Amino acid sequence: MKSVIIASTSTIHGSGYLEYLLETLEEHFKAVDEILFIPYARPGGISYDEYTKIVKKVFKKINKTVVGVQEFENAPNAILNAKGIFTGGGNTFVLVNQLYKKKILEPLKTAIKNGTPYLGTSAGSNICGLTMNTTNDMPIVYPRSFKTLGIVPFNINPHYLDPVKISKHMGETRETRIKEFHQFNTQPVIGIREGSWIEIKNTSITLKGDLCARIFEYNKLPYEIETNSDLLFLK
Template identity: 40%
Template sequence: MPTTRLLLLSNSSAPGRGYLEHAREAVAAHLAGVSELLFVPYALADHDGYTAKAADFFAELGIRVRGAHTAADPRDLVAAAQAVFTGGGNSFRLLKTLHERGLVDALAGRVRAGMPYMGSSAGTNMACPTLRTTNDMPIVQPPSFAALDLVPFQINPHYLDPDPASAHMGETREERLTQFLEENDVPVLGLREGTWLQRTDDRLTLHGLATGARLFRRGTAPVEYAPGADLSELLTARPSFDDHAG
């Protein structure tokens, strides 16, 4: 049976650290044996510049990088890729482009067949069943919120805890996720900055900074998890959304 291998980061940059440096060891282990990586840069407008930034980091690991945007039909690159990294940025723009280029099914199919997948921020959102727990502004309109569905639960990257001292009068992140759960019955994992998930087949573990992650479920109080926690139970979730359109 193919091995499902995911590395899902909340963020690509940590304060005082360079691009992906906070997760360097995890990235290197995840991509062990990979000599060329396919980078999906569609979350930002400057595809060439974004790909060059990723290439600089991965060159230090001895891995060449090719941007998915460099092919007339990027599905050809996906079909031949050793591994894929989907970078962060605006998740609405990213998902819209994946749908337009026929990459949702292409990427999901390769990952389920054993190709390692790595995402950060918006790229982590893409691993979920839908886009619905992103933090981003909908600067464009995807044809569907349906994403890659590589895990059966939702993730909220860059999760921020409520700040009692804040003068901001809008909803906290916790309130927004509670509103999501009023309409959809599916676990949501709030990944704080500097944390990430690793999946190998039926095992899912939390890693990164001591701040850890917070799990939200409908009808129950949020639960805290520290790095090293086994979250494999989330892989058995049976998500229920308010419609069938994703």
């Protein structure tokens, strides 16, 4: 039975790292005592070990041990034998590049499909979609492929931002970027706002959190869906 949390972000305004999700994570990982952390996205270029230390400190609050995948000589086996898995945020290009280099994309997909509880935030959420093409990140490295896990039948845009009417910013909005994506691709995209997440339990896919999400479908006007909505229609 699949058990997945796909969160827009690790940190919301005025809250500590993963603090807003801790109660949910305690339930999500209740059957495991150890979580394998994938730190490859490296926000701000932080080292794998430094990133893992941050995560260890947080999960200690709910009595979970964390070990970084970088500590294993055989990363694919570590993924397949993990009790629970967390992929943190950072740069999606850097993350996907390493997943292919370390040959753990397919083992990760297998582990999730076999029921290993999975948490992704930001870049770690991007990889749950069909491709990483709707990331907000700069392409600072070139992965072997933009194809990702395909755990959900759509693409994800974490940290989704609405246009601010009084802003003097003249660049493209997130909505504009996703419309550009749909000039060349047909899969749906869900824009997840800060503090919201997608929860997968076996075959159900549900929007969670306090905020609505924005849905973009090919050749359709974008629209809003309420929290607790079923997302299975996005196929």
